[in-house]
Amino acid sequence: MSRQMRAVVLRHPGGPDVLRVERVPEPLPGLGECLIDVTLTGVNFDDLVQRAGAHPELPLPAVPGVEAVGRRRVDGRRVVALLRQGGGYAEVVAARDAYTVEVPAGIDDAQALGLFEQGGTAYGALLLAGRLRAGESVAVSAAAGGVGHLAVQLAVALGASPVIGLASTPAKRQFVKGLGADVALDPADPELADRLREAAGGMGVDLFVDSVGGPVARAGLAGLAPFGRLVCLGWRPAAADGPGTAGGDLPAVADVDDVTGVVALTTAQLARGSIGCAGFWMRHVVDHRELLSGIAERLFALAAHGRLTVHVDRTVALSEVGAAHAAVAARATTGKVLIDVRREM
Ligand SMILES: NC(=O)c1ccc[n+]([C@@H]2O[C@H](COP(=O)([O-])OP(=O)(O)OC[C@H]3O[C@@H](n4cnc5c(N)ncnc54)[C@H](OP(=O)(O)O)[C@@H]3O)[C@@H](O)[C@H]2O)c1
Structure with a gap:
């Protein structure tokens, strides 16, 4: 029998209240993928767009969330991953090895998460496109x-x-x-x-x-x-x-x-x-493994030297993700909104 986990499931488009925590089977990693026991995931603006139904090509039901940080189950290493296929608002994710980098000591999970997707986007906009x-x-x-x-x-x-x-x-x-x-x-x-x-x-x-x-x-x-x-x-x-x-x-x-x-x-x-x-679209970076890991390395180094800091607006439990979406839509957040998937409410 497959192991169960808690995840936020989007069954139909709508307002923040359609985001509900359910017990679902853990994902099964495919070829070139790894399982990650997640500590933190985050809210990105595009998650709101998906929830409202503006990504009709994404099949529902789905677990939203495009990023996660935690421990790779196979070796216990701390990794951060981009999840192009979603699935991030969960206790466990299956991530492509190619979209996953190890987090250096000295960079905590919150920093690693914010730096990888949103920092990578900032980097791409300023340097690759700009x-x-x-x-x-x-x-x-x-x-x-x-x-x-x-x-x-x-x-x-x-x-x-x-x-x-x-x-x-x-x-x-x-x-x-x-x-x-x-x-x-x-x-x-x-x-x-x-x-x-x-x-x-x-x-x-x-x-x-x-x-x-x-x-x-x-x-x-x-x-x-x-x-x-x-x-x-x-x-x-x-x-x-x-x-x-x-x-x-x-x-x-x-x-x-x-x-x-x-x-x-x-x-x-x-x-x-x-x-x-x-x-600029981050998707065009993730398919270039060397570019992706090079950007992560540079951002982690800047953070380690105190030149770049992810400011955390709030950290919520899975059951509070709807409220976090509402806060982002109301323009009431500054910096990064984190989801602590292990926090029970
Ligand atoms: N191209 C890529 O690869 C890529 C990757 C990641 C994100 N993005 C894009 O980058 C943008 C930022 O994403 P994010 O996740 O960091 O979100 P975010 O900037 O934290 O989103 C919230 C902020 O957007 C501003 N905003 C302006 N008009 C708004 C509106 N009509 N409704 C709600 N907020 C509005 C608000 O700031 P003020 O109140 O100060 O105006 C608000 O606080 C998004 O457009 C996202 O799609 C692109």
């Missing part, structure tokens, strides 16, 4: 969020200057300044493009890392310096006040013609502004 060079100016949207707070610290550590963070409340902007950002701006400022240019010394921003889209991305594009780059990491709906909002329409980067629906960002605009647009 081609950041020391001395360039960088702006980051949702800068107090899981990816954003690591992107700000990484930009500082890489010698970017000035580093500008966007966050929606004074408390979050203070948090962003505390991470080392030179300037913190309100993404809802109607003059955001001007504020970005001013903050970057008048010429505009060299690299804008955006995970919000819509008006924020538009202002980011308008605020770019010649040879500036906008890197798109993701997008959000305009409203943030409920469970269904996470999977809303995808806002266009630039204006859309109401009649034709055509996005009015043209190559001519890119040429006339000497600007560029790029995208």
